Amino acid sequence: MTSAKLYPIKQVVLDLYVQNEKVIEQINALSALEKIPSVPQKKPTWLSVSVPITTLLFTKVLQGRLPAIDSTGHKVAVPTTPSQFDNLHVTESEANDVLHEAGYRVTWTPKIRKTQPKSVATNWRQVYQAEATAYYIRTWGSGATPNRSNCAVALVKWGAQNEIKTDLLNFPSTRYLRQHVIGPRHWTPPKKPNS
Numbered sequence: 001m002t003s004a005k006l007y008p009i010k011q012v013v014l015d016l017y018v019q020n021e022k023v024i025e026q027i028n029a030l031s032a033l034e035k036i037p038s039v040p041q042k043k044p045t046w047l048s049v050s051v052p053i054t055t056l057l058f059t060k061v062l063q064g065r066l067p068a069i070d071s072t073g074h075k076v077a078v079p080t081t082p083s084q085f086d087n088l089h090v091t092e093s094e095a096n097d098v099l100h101e102a103g104y105r106v107t108w109t110p111k112i113r114k115t116q117p118k119s120v121a122t123n124w125r126q127v128y129q130a131e132a133t134a135y136y137i138r139t140w141g142s143g144a145t146p147n148r149s150n151c152a153v154a155l156v157k158w159g160a161q162n163e164i165k166t167d168l169l170n171f172p173s174t175r176y177l178r179q180h181v182i183g184p185r186h187w188t189p190p191k192k193p194n195s
Helices: 009-017 023-033 053-062 083-085 092-102 124-141 148-161 172-179
Strands: 006-008 089-091
Touching: 006 009, 009 053, 009 083, 009 089, 053 089, 053 092, 083 089, 092 148, 124 148, 148 172
Parallel strands: none
Antiparallel strands: 006 089
């Protein structure tokens, strides 16, 4: 149990995104906050910093690099469904450490609210990407090697079981997920943990 003040992880995102309605617009607005290195590089690493903050923070929890704790500071089980992410909390310093490590030069300061923050507008692609991250981690844990193709197959089954549909209220196909949701231009798999 921690003695520092805890905040819902989704509040970090709300505060930084200033409650914009569309997540894509939010991500584009944050691209200007990426850290530019002081020494010129042949292939600037800061150009690859495009991970949405929600996915970034939740991935750190899934990887065990951020503790999975509730609002009282007690440890909870690592989330396995999208709804379980709503209960995750973080301290101000932990959130800022993750942001700075990822290359963002913004520092999060919690906004004072009289009411609970509204939930972050999470689009269906982000939900599938978060599950893809969890799939990779689970697959490595079982001794197998994940790839985008077998991940897309697993995501189709998972999406149908959890009723995760597209904006047009359809279930995405394996091919669509593979190319447009977890493809190299849209999602970066987590790094394999060292054994």
